[in-house]
Amino acid sequence: MMPVVAPLALTAQTSPWSPLSAVAILLCTGLSYLIFKSTSGSTAEAGPVLGMDWPEVIGVASFGHLLGVGVILGLSSMGVL
Template identity: 45%
Template sequence: MLNMPLFAVAERAVNWSPSVAVVMIVCNIIAIAIGRATISRKNVGPAPTTFGGMSLAALIGSASLGHILGAGAILGLSNLGVL
């Protein structure tokens, strides 16, 4: 019963659609480009040169940044009414 005000504040997220997927893919591509440009030692770690001259660690880090950017972009665009 103590959590009822918290549930009232929570807003429903946007449903998945192809436009949501496109936004996430674009954000991941941007993050991988940022990672390739800014990571100084891209080939250090397990499985060097897995994707585009980046090691597995650099790729996972860049994809993590891409998902953070994508989640923010999707939430922002859905609140603006674009998605």
């Protein structure tokens, strides 16, 4: 029977949090905002946050964080982070 802690030893090592990781998340969230603004058809600046409604803010921030996690995992696997 395999011990309970054995699967933990088989997981990949990830890089610890650093200020560079926060900068990557921030840049990716900004990029997702620019992507949203360039592709959305609405030109009205009526929303409460950066001209977006709250569902749009949540969606853009979520996409930015997912993009940032991918960037951080990719850079850490290359040894940059």
